[in-house]
Amino acid sequence: VAAAALVLAIGVLFARRLSGSISGLAEAASRIATGDYNLRVPEPRSQDEVRELTQAFNAMAASLKDREERLSQTNLDLERTNEKLQRLNANYMDMLGFISHELKNTLGVIYTSALTLEKGLAGPLSEPQATLVKGISRSIQSAVSMTRNYLDLARIEKAELSTEAKTLEMAEDVIRPVVEEFSPAALERGMVLERDFRGPVWILGDRALLRVVLRNLLSNAIQYGRRGGVIRIGAWQENGIAYLEVWNQGDGLAPDQMERLFEKFLRFHREGEAERKGTGLGLFISREIVRKHGGEIGVRSQQGEWISFLVSLPAQETKDDAVAPSSSR
Known part of the structure; x- marks a missing residue:
């Protein structure tokens, strides 16, 4: 009986020591999880598995601290590099x-x-x-x-593209002047410019910037469209949305090309064709201008047949409904 009691007492003492060591490791793990990487767990005197576990835990904590310091330094270097690049870009x-x-x-x-x-x-x-x-x-x-x-x-x-919104009628204020400007270039390529205006379309917009959009779209239609083909410029209003479409016959684009069409400096070159002049910025700029007006621009195409660009903008029901703000940035 005395021996059994002694064995039980030793077992209880060992269990308490083991439980205390494990609890200490668990508490230390929780503190490390909150970012206290300097924490170390005192190693027990006994040469057993608990001591080995504690040593392994402390080694892991030291490794985490080293990695955290290296990550912090890397992030600091990246921030400095980013600031330098921003200054260079500016x-x-x-x-x-x-x-x-x-x-x-x-x-x-x-x-x-x-x-x-x-x-x-x-x-x-x-x-x-x-x-x-x-x-x-x-x-x-x-x-x-x-x-x-x-x-x-x-x-x-530089976020300096501002708009001076005024009451505009799409056909008269935006489309007609640009079409007149590009008519000689279209005629030179034997192209027919068709107009599809379905009644007055009133919008709030920056006349000069919206003409930039149409110039880019019409220039592309003439440059990349089919010689002797048709270019159709349409304007209509539906459910509070004003639409401006530039459609032309031509080679069109593949789906994967359309996904990238509005990227900066992007120009597609067809094999066997002479490289055309340009910056690859027109569509990117057009999209930014349209978005500045609270609208969107999209593209559809049937490869080998045609391509269509559709600009959608908030519409005004009548001229009297349009009250232009002074400027927006």
Whole structure:
């Protein structure tokens, strides 16, 4: 009986020691889980499994502390790198905006001079001279367009693209002036410009920026559309939404291409075709402008047949319903 009692007492003492050690490890694990990586559990004097478990636990805690310190340093380095890149990007955008602005003004003067020569306002030109001046005008116009895109990109990236919303009628204020501007280019490629205006469409918008959107869409339709094909510009209003569509016959795009169509600097090049000039910014800029107006722009296509861009904007029921805000950013 005495021996049994002694064995029981030893078992109880061992159980308490083991339970205390395990409880200590459990408590330490909870504190480490809250971020206390400096914590270490005192090792028991006994040379047994509990001591080995404690040593392993402390080694794990030390490893976690080391990893946390390395992660903190890595995050600090990344933050510093990100700040540096943001400063570099801001400087780049400032430079891009300045250069684009200066180039736009200079090219505008040159383009006006070339156009004066082309129209014969400075005197008659021989046929070779007229052909040469026409080519110069076309090249300058392309350069002006690219410069405008870079200038708009700088404004977008710096969050400086503001809108001056006014009451507009889609066909009269946005579509007709742009169509007149691009009619000669369409005629040169034998394209037919069709108009599908279904009554007045009133919106609140920035006239200049919405014309930029249509210029980009119509320019693409002429440049990438089928020579001798049809381009249709439509405008209508339905369920409080104003729609502007530019549809054209042409090669269209594959589904995977349409998913990436509004990315910056993206240009698709078809094998066997000469590479076309451009910045790859037009559709990206157009989408940003449309979103600035609270709208969206989408694309549909039947590859080998046609492609359609559809702009949707909040509509006004009548002209009197439109009360324009001063400016939004």
